[in-house]
Amino acid sequence: MISPLIDIGANLGHESFGDDLDTVLERAKAHGVVQLIVTGASREGSQRALQLAQQYPGLLYATAGVHPHHAVEYTDEADAELRALHRHTEVKAVGECGLDYHRNYSPRPAQHKAFERQLQIAVDSGKPLFLHQRDAHADFLAIMKQVEGRISRAIVHCFTGEKQELFDYLDRDWYIGITGWLCDERRGQHLRELVKSIPAERLMIETDCPYLLPRNVHPKPSHRRNEPMYLAHICAELARDRGEAAAETAQASTRTARQFFALPDIEPRSEEGG
Structure with missing residues (x-):
């Protein structure tokens, strides 16, 4: 029996899935994926993520947020739109939000403002944070400190950083998302060792599809x-690096994802013991 898996970061609203999403989801289920979180990373993308979650109830759920690449679109109107989206039960986390100094598609002041406003949504709604950080670690920590003790929980999705970044996040009891970056011998080799240090109750897995x-x-x-x-x-791959059986890694990450995103347990339960 295939161990059930949860993909906590799938950009299924991407145009590349426009013609064959049903087939893609059937292949996913055939490979053990039982629930997926559709990433909302822009105003339009967050609306689309909710639409997909409503179209595939029980299988797909959504996040709603504005990625730092799109921070210039974060207006008062955008804030109101996101707050409206978060009133839907299918929307499980605030984000993708954070900072990205690698490409600086939006000016850094705009990134800071958009990030801070989305952190306030997380404070107000009680929903967890789905975070992005690239080449902006110090500023990222400084802004997150503003809401210390006021957010429910947070995951740094698609972690690709170094040891100090990882331990800074774990020291704050944040969760870590690992993607196929792990499988990149050019850029991800360092993760092979680092993933051994992530407690099972803090680790989740994701594809970040159609990327990576x-x-x-x-x-x-x-x-x-x-x-x-x-x-x-x-x-x-993750299980091998951690010295675990794949079933053990799958079970732990699925359990953690269900708790973090408040997802229903859809696996059949034994009736023994009442």
Whole structure:
């Protein structure tokens, strides 16, 4: 029996899934993926994430937020839109939000403002944070400190950083999302060692599809689009690096994801013992 998996970061609103999403989801289920969180990373994308969650109830859930790349679109109107989205039960986390100094698609002051306003949504709603940080660690920690003790929980999604960043997050009791970056021998080799230090109750897995197709997946697809079916491959790689059985890693990450995002347990339960 395939261990059930939860993909906590799937950009299923991306145009590359426009023609075959049903097929993509069937392949995911065939590879053990039983629930998915659709990432909302812009005003339009967050609306789309909710639509998909409503279209596929019980299978898909959503986040709603504005990625730092899109921070310039964060207006008072955008804030009101996000707050309205978070009144829906299908929307499980605030974000994707944070800072990205790697490309600086939005000016840093705009990134800071958009991040701070979304942190306030998390404070007001009690929902967890779905965070993005790249090349902005010090400022990221400084802004997060403003809401210390006032947010319910937070995950740094698609972690690709170094040891000090990881331990800074774990010291704050934040959760860590690992993607197929782990499988990239050019950029992700350092993660092979670091993932051993992540407590099982703080670790979740994600594809970040359609991005970050695992480079060592076989057979290689004819295209470069990542999709949720490859979560099982990421789980197996992660388990090997942690010295665990893949089933153990899957069970722990699924349990953690269900608790973090307040997802229903859809697995059949034994009737023994009442």
